[in-house]
Amino acid sequence: MPIFYFKKNQMSLKKDIFLALSFRCSKVSIFLLLVFLVCFFSGCVAKFKPSQVNKFEPDGYYESVPSLGEKGYFVKKIAPEVYFFSTGVYNNLFIVTREGVVITDPMKGKGKLLKKAISEVTTQPVKFMIYSHPHIDHIGDAYLFEGNGVQIVAQIETGKALKKYKDKNRPIPHINFGTNYSLSVGGISIELIYPGEGHGKGNTIIYIPSRKIMMYVDAVTPKSVPFKNFAYTIDIVSQIKGIEKALKLDFDIYVAGHLNRPGTREEMQEVLAYYYASRKASIKAIKRVSFVDVRKKSKTKDVEHLFGEYLDTVAEECYKILKPEWKKRLMGFEAFAKGHCDIWISYHRTQKAP
Numbered sequence: 480m481p482i483f484y485f486k487k488n489q490m491s492l493k494k495d496i497f498l499a500l501s502f503r504c505s506k507v508s509i510f511l512l513l514v515f516l517v518c519f520f521s522g523c524v525a526k527f528k529p530s531q532v533n534k535f536e537p538d539g540y541y542e543s544v545p546s547l548g549e550k551g552y553f554v555k556k557i558a559p560e561v562y563f564f565s566t567g568v569y570n571n572l573f574i575v576t577r578e579g580v581v582i583t584d585p586m587k588g589k590g591k592l593l594k595k596a597i598s599e600v601t602t603q604p605v606k607f608m609i610y611s612h613p614h615i616d617h618i619g620d621a622y623l624f625e626g627n628g629v630q631i632v633a634q635i636e637t638g639k640a641l642k643k644y645k646d647k648n649r650p651i652p653h654i655n656f657g658t659n660y661s662l663s664v665g666g667i668s669i670e671l672i673y674p675g676e677g678h679g680k681g682n683t684i685i686y687i688p689s690r691k692i693m694m695y696v697d698a699v700t701p702k703s704v705p706f707k708n709f710a711y712t713i714d715i716v717s718q719i720k721g722i723e724k725a726l727k728l729d730f731d732i733y734v735a736g737h738l739n740r741p742g743t744r745e746e747m748q749e750v751l752a753y754y755y756a757s758r759k760a761s762i763k764a765i766k767r768v769s770f771v772d773v774r775k776k777s778k779t780k781d782v783e784h785l786f787g788e789y790l791d792t793v794a795e796e797c798y799k800i801l802k803p804e805w806k807k808r809l810m811g812f813e814a815f816a817k818g819h820c821d822i823w824i825s826y827h828r829t830q831k832a833p
């Protein structure tokens with residue numbers, strides 16, 4: 480009988496509601512407990528299996544992570560005063576001048592190794608620290624180098640982001656520049672160029688003209704397709720413009736922030752060609768796949784599900800167009816190509832029609 484029909488005073492009504500709910504809750508609890516016990520003993524509790532997320536085929540081209548031994552890093556002189564530091568998957572540059580050391584990107588979890596690497600080649604103190612951009616993985620150990628007069632240099636947007644995050648591991652820059660900044664230390668000039676947002680805000684090209692060396696992080700990793708969703712791009716078209724701008728500089732070697740080696744100009748051009756190809760493939764796929772056809776074949780009555788099926792079909796078609804050429808050329812194709820197609824499909828649906 481519904482509890483509302485009891486003619487009682489308010490207090491006892493509340494008590495009845497409470498008791499009724501308790502009774503219902505206890506019935507529900509007993510039911511849930513029974514379901515859990517049945518599932519537990521029959522093995523129907525879902526278990527995470529790593530193979531579920533790693534079912535894609537291997538790529539046609541790949542480079543293995545090198546064995547780094549107990550040290551966990553290596554350091555290599557790539558030009559006079561300029562050193563390449565790598566922990567296999569992450570990398571950066573540091574420059575040893577007669578007036579002190581300039582470091583770039585004190586990567587999270589690698590700061591102590593970077594200190595060791597610097598001590599292998601010089602006793603000079605660190606004087607400047609350049610942030611390529613504000614992301615934790617690249618500058619998360621900056622706190623290990625702050626103080627002692629070390630000047631931190633970064634683009635304004637990086638400074639703004641770090642002020643917002645209030646992360647003590649990523650101290651706020653002392654020098655915040657807009658479009659360009661020239662840092663001259665011990666006779667070496669380091670040019671900082673902001674090509675605009677793309678991978679993120681504040682992502683800066685670090686260029687040493689006298690050594691023909693450039694560092695541009697997370698936009699183009701040699702012999703690799705870009706990371707997931709174009710390295711979590713916030714603006715894919717501006718990201719491409721940034722790479723085009725970087726390629727206008729006179730350099731022979733570039734440092735990408737990832738991998739165990741620097742890249743060449745040709746390798747940067749190759750990855751840029753992939754950016755263009757993925758855009759073209761997405762346009763072709765959008766034109767080839769008809770929403771009406773997908774709807775005819777679909778068994779779902781859920782409109783959101785239907786849209787998901789349509790977008791997945793377009794991304795799959797785009798991936799198939801790219802596969803014959805790019806799977807054999809660049810690492811990460813199987814892992815990330817469909818995500819790249821997704822980014823372009825969403826760009827063409829929301830920003831610019833194909």
Ligand SMILES: [Zn+2]
Pocket residue numbers: 612614617678679697
């Ligand atoms: Zn990043």
